[in-house]
Amino acid sequence: MSDLLEVSGLTVEFATRRGIVKAVRQVDISVAKGETLGIVGESGSGKSVTSYAVMRILDRAGRIAEGTISFAGLEVQNAPERQMVDLRGREMSMIFQNPRAALNPIRRVGEQIEDVLRQHAQAGSADARDKAIEALRQVRISRPEERYRAYPFELSGGMCQRVVIALALACRPKLLIADEPTTGLDVTTQKAVMDLIVELTRERGMSTILITHDLGLAATYCDRVVVMEKGEVVESAPAAMIFSSPQHPYTRKLMRATPRPGIALRDLLPDDRPAPPPQSAPVADAGAPLLTVSGLVKEYPREQINFISRLLRPAQAQEAPFRAVDGISFEVRRGESVGLVGESGCGKSTTSMMLMRLLDPTDGTITFDGQDIGAIPAKEFARNPLRSRIQMVFQDPTDSLNPRFTAARAIADPLMRFANHGLNLRSRIEDLAQLVGLPLDLLDRFPHQLSGGQKARVGIARAMALEPDLVVLDEPTAALDVSVQAVVLNLLADLKAKLGMSYLFVSHDLHVVRLVCDRVIVMRGGRIVEQGSAAQVLEAPKADYTRELISAAPHPPVQGS
């Protein structure tokens, strides 16, 4: 088999304010015809930059400094731009992360596909429309004639990614580069999209480069895997080999840190840090539960009703409101951690917002430690003393910190609001930083001077500051690299053991939930589909939907360690 793409000694430089940065150093990669190559690495590993260099679509500041990229006999690094324009989309094309942003928001999706077809002379004005519709049909979009006229905002994320795939494959290229094509999509959508990519590329004998941070995804769909770290290739081997006997320490670290069936939380950490499993405080079965939710409902009006449209429209013409949360009931006991799992739009975030009393429920009760907090209006709850006993850790560690507050100030925020005034603020902040393992010299830094993991620790310290009874964790590790996620998950488990709190862990990742939760609640369409102990729900699911979720989640082959 001859190689379709051969990259050797590739070095890419970026001109930045602090001088020249080498984002990729001496990278060698080859892709054979019909092969699927996975490029795996954490953020900053240079995996995306490598692929942009292959397509020659680097930013203005980036430049191929050294090395050769040969694609089907063409030296890409020296090719004139005219030739590259012809090549892109016709011979090699790319699909991207965040499909909705990858499409022009104000152009009909059909027209965007037509643009590509016409550009590469695959269609004239007479048949462009039919060919665009055919391209949509091939990515299994139902009613393609209608969707042709749709704008990206009218389609779901998974549907947008299908359109991007249709766009990329419209001219039948030889090489497809998929850059994190399913990050941000639900697991079941992820599976559908990946299966579609594999099927279409295999059918056409195309080569594929799959760029991902997810080892499970790479293991499931790739023939060969290249592992990158800090701009360099550290290991390259057939997929089966790399997971059964990883050679490089970094690969081993990544493998260990990836949540997968059959392991315990401590197994995620590197070998050289043996620690006893967290001694969880026993869940108090007796006594009243800490939190009881019963018959909780949240309705939203179908459309924004403003003054004028209300004037113009008779009342009966308005549709029934949308039920984001549709009558759910569950309990959280003291010292227990409960996982709330479901795909986007299932109502899990709305539920956590209501528990935090940021939203008013339409119906139902929320009883916290014997008091009905559902009855307190959301506006007033911020001043309620009970507020200090419920805290939250947010999904995005960067966006949830005020960029103008130092780490110390961020942690002090709840203390300044609720704690008694005689408190020595600084020493309390330092205690908290020690508790979450944040080095004290980082306390005076601003969020942009901290790494993702450090910011996550600040967010956790802030939530722990008032020693709450219940912490709502909203996808706390979704934005983190796996190795950082491993550390943060262990930290959360240790904190719970030490402080005896209850967790409500909102997540879409079943593997993560299994590692940290005692009990799991599966939600879909605003309702609870299944709830029970973590072992029972994940190993012997009763509901079809739970089974579907579990089978859709990719994981690396189980590794005995």
Add this chain to the structure above:
Amino acid sequence: MLKVLFGRILTTIPALIGVVVVSFLLTRVLPGDTAAYFAGPAATPQAIQEVKQKLGLDKPLPEQFTRYVGDLVRGDLGQSLTTGQPVLADLKSRLPASAELTLFGLILSLIIAVPLGIVAAVKQGSMIDHACRAIATAGVSLPVFFTGLLLVYLFYFIWQVSPAPLGRLDVFASAPPTVTGLYLVDSLIARDGEAFRSSLAQLLLPGVTLAIFALAPIARITRASMLAVLSMDFVRTARASGLPASKVIMIYAFRNAMLPVITTLGMVFSFLLGANVLVEKVFAWPGVGSYAVEALIASDFAPVQGFVLAMAILYIALNLLIDLSYRLIDPRLGATT
């Protein structure tokens, strides 16, 4: 779409009521006594009192206001004391002159500023980018009357390529039959080449003066908006699918970058309405700006109120147009209402 249009027109009503009230009150609190001005410097207090009574200025404010609104509803904007004409007739004859000048300046600056902004963004950091910044800064830092005088000095006085800055037409040319009131358009309709050339020659200098002033905000916003859009994911997708740079820039990037440019256009238009007053003075342009200033100096209330009202309606109409064009450009807006 019709419903949206209807709804938007409804929301302009409070703004119009506000303008009527404020313009009425403002002219009343301004210093200067109309009656004294018109009775003449030698008038006795008794004569002034008589003029006051004749004009109804001796009545309490609420009564004056009711009368004003009543007249307004009947389409009567009052009588100008300086010209002796009904204000409505004056505005009718002078508004097209101002509109022609403002639109000409706005379109001219758009033709220059938008491509300049696009090129500056695409070739960020290049000579053109720096030139764009320099031109924009220079244009906005010179006051319009100064630019106007400078242009007159250079093109009329020194080089003598431009006609005398006196009004809308050459002394020897005759105005084309009125259709729109805009001489350029009317002379084209009448196929009168002579009038067209003459009116264009007269329009050029004041129009350029306004355009130089409007250049800076439009070029800047175009550049900034283009830079933001060019770094977006869908532009990368377009590039990765092999669309040529021209198509990526014009169809993908620029159409998305247009929204903030159009917003700025509304603001620039209102700046231009203000700048107009000075430019009309410098070029002896028979527009509403110079008319209103003269009336204001003479404490002649009715034309000032009429002018403010006309400008407000113009501005509201323009913003309505901008809102509606938003919906045409951005399909997402249509979906949320």
